[in-house]
Amino acid sequence: MYKTEVRGPLILGDKNYRQISSDIIAPIDQPIPNWWKAVFGVSMLATLFGVYAIYTTLVEGIGTWGVNNSVGWGWEIINFVWWIGIGHAGTAFSIFLLILRQKWRTSINRAAEAMTVVAVGCAALFPALHMGRVWMMFYIFPYPNSRGPLWVNFNSPLFWDFIAISAYLLISASFWYFGMVPDFATIRDKTTSKVKRAVYGFFAFGWTGSSREWLRYEALSYVLGGIAAVLVVSVHSIVSTDFAVSVIPGWHTAVFPPYFVVGAIFSGFAMVMTLMIIIRKIYKFQDYVTDSHLNAIAKILIFVSLIMGTAYATEIFMAWYSGSTYEMFTFFKNRITGDYSFQFWAMVVCNAFIPQLFWFKKVRQNLTIAFIISILINVGMWYERFNILITSLSKDYLPSSWTVYSPTWVEIGIYIGTLGMFVAGVLLFFKYIPMIAISEVKSILKVTSINKNEKTNASHE
Amino acid sequence: MNKNHIIGVFDDEDSLMSAVHEVKEKGFEIWEVFTPYPIHEVIEAMGKKTRFTFAAFIYGFLGAAGVLAFMYYTAVIDWPINYGGKPTNAFPSFIVVTIVITILTVTLASLFTFSLRAKIYPGKAYILPDARSTDDKFVMVFDKSKQNSGSGDLESILLKKGAVEVYEKELQPQI
Numbered sequence: 001m002y003k004t005e006v007r008g009p010l011i012l013g014d015k016n017y018r019q020i021s022s023d024i025i026a027p028i029d030q031p032i033p034n035w036w037k038a039v040f041g042v043s044m045l046a047t048l049f050g051v052y053a054i055y056t057t058l059v060e061g062i063g064t065w066g067v068n069n070s071v072g073w074g075w076e077i078i079n080f081v082w083w084i085g086i087g088h089a090g091t092a093f094s095i096f097l098l099i100l101r102q103k104w105r106t107s108i109n110r111a112a113e114a115m116t117v118v119a120v121g122c123a124a125l126f127p128a129l130h131m132g133r134v135w136m137m138f139y140i141f142p143y144p145n146s147r148g149p150l151w152v153n154f155n156s157p158l159f160w161d162f163i164a165i166s167a168y169l170l171i172s173a174s175f176w177y178f179g180m181v182p183d184f185a186t187i188r189d190k191t192t193s194k195v196k197r198a199v200y201g202f203f204a205f206g207w208t209g210s211s212r213e214w215l216r217y218e219a220l221s222y223v224l225g226g227i228a229a230v231l232v233v234s235v236h237s238i239v240s241t242d243f244a245v246s247v248i249p250g251w252h253t254a255v256f257p258p259y260f261v262v263g264a265i266f267s268g269f270a271m272v273m274t275l276m277i278i279i280r281k282i283y284k285f286q287d288y289v290t291d292s293h294l295n296a297i298a299k300i301l302i303f304v305s306l307i308m309g310t311a312y313a314t315e316i317f318m319a320w321y322s323g324s325t326y327e328m329f330t331f332f333k334n335r336i337t338g339d340y341s342f343q344f345w346a347m348v349v350c351n352a353f354i355p356q357l358f359w360f361k362k363v364r365q366n367l368t369i370a371f372i373i374s375i376l377i378n379v380g381m382w383y384e385r386f387n388i389l390i391t392s393l394s395k396d397y398l399p400s401s402w403t404v405y406s407p408t409w410v411e412i413g414i415y416i417g418t419l420g421m422f423v424a425g426v427l428l429f430f431k432y433i434p435m436i437a438i439s440e441v442k443s444i445l446k447v448t449s450i451n452k453n454e455k456t457n458a459s460h461e
Numbered sequence: 462m463n464k465n466h467i468i469g470v471f472d473d474e475d476s477l478m479s480a481v482h483e484v485k486e487k488g489f490e491i492w493e494v495f496t497p498y499p500i501h502e503v504i505e506a507m508g509k510k511t512r513f514t515f516a517a518f519i520y521g522f523l524g525a526a527g528v529l530a531f532m533y534y535t536a537v538i539d540w541p542i543n544y545g546g547k548p549t550n551a552f553p554s555f556i557v558v559t560i561v562i563t564i565l566t567v568t569l570a571s572l573f574t575f576s577l578r579a580k581i582y583p584g585k586a587y588i589l590p591d592a593r594s595t596d597d598k599f600v601m602v603f604d605k606s607k608q609n610s611g612s613g614d615l616e617s618i619l620l621k622k623g624a625v626e627v628y629e630k631e632l633q634p635q636i
Contacts, residue, residue, distance in 0.1 A: 017497060017597035142535060151535035155544055155554040163558055167565040174572055181581065182595070186497070189592040201636075205576075206585025209595050211507045214499040216579040219513035220571055227517070227567050234560060241557075443498035446474065
């Protein structure tokens, strides 16, 4: 396998195998810190607020939302697309980088996958609620029913979406889980607490690390990696067809699928950066998540940001080039200028311009600035979805049905609720699951650490 | 207690590998090797192969054929509905669902195959000769009854090749 010295050592601090296990398991064994309890409490309050907002929606109906006849999709769909986008990082990270044999993924993929599972869970809430009568949700399952049997419309992107999201949630959760099995076995065998031994032992499924297990484990991870790589591209493409197949100005464009996929990877990687900076800082994982790791993420963000800028420019160019009055109006009178120009420019500045600061080495190395930029990217990505949805819906072909949209407290409440759920989920992950894939990090120790003797080439790839 | 297995504990990959090659050359039969992370050389030396990729291909093929057949049955045979004058057998728009369900089938079926073949499932009674092998030790295990020459020989080879410990033990399944 082709190897370069570009990346530098991936694990610092002269570690041995035992130290790696102890370092990564340490947060699980230590008592729960106070900041954790405080943040968890706040996130639970936010979740409760969200639950109350959902209760209001269910009891009183969709009328409690700010959506109306013109703007039929409001914050719920914005947030749905936003969360799904964030949920793309896990798969993008572990699977693309697994296929590309990028060893620096090993310190980050576990956290990225955890984030994916939680974010996709948050996302799945919105379309379900948007159905209005969520208790009738089973209508969307194609099963032999007593209504005919009446089947679903397989030509509908909304149905594709349902299939894609449920499959994505299931697949990313199982991929994540099977990656953790060897680490659970490590905890089982290292812990002194009987309870932990029993609990983690149960979840380790009797893993021992014998050669017959590793053989199949590796085979499984490559099969899943290869096949799920298609998912990274397909899920958000399908989400984009929800928009692209309709004849709304600003939506009906062929650039949507790649534009959405790249946008998803962009917001996902930004969220990974946010999380890794937090994990590194709080849990002192600087030796595993090195400056070089964050540097690599920052460089990916520059590249993706350039693609985003190109996509925005392409849309605007096509609006002009198509000669369609409605497209022209949507882009030039309702996005670049007009009622929603703030959201448009917030999107452009946060996604296409600010990440370009990462060209400067000083910015990449200053983690405070990098942290702020990573947050701003996700703010920008939220505005992007706002921009796509609201501007196009609020002013379409018929001026008599033009309207403005603003969310009600119920819609904001559900969003806050999912933010709370996300933070709570991530905190539980911090506390109860090894944040870094222990066995994977061990497997790269030899090839990457400077301190190790260079006598053999332990790379098997 | 019948101490029927010989266990060699190593500190690192290199000495483990040289011991594996040496004992194989001398004609000893290795029962199993336990490592904290996957080592391809060990897997190769154990002479094990997997047809996992082939199985995955079969699952994918069956999944794709199954979901296409299902959509054809529901949308064309069982209840044809005219959606805006489009043909009932709208093959291009069936592709999306086919791809996603194929991936799902491959993933789930592969996971179950993995669970079955690697014998990894909840509540399994597992045999772990040395608990340190999931942490930092590389452990080789020999079945005493299957060795032709004396175990003393084997022990000295292991020690010579850098084993930090060699001992005998009866293996018992744990929960």
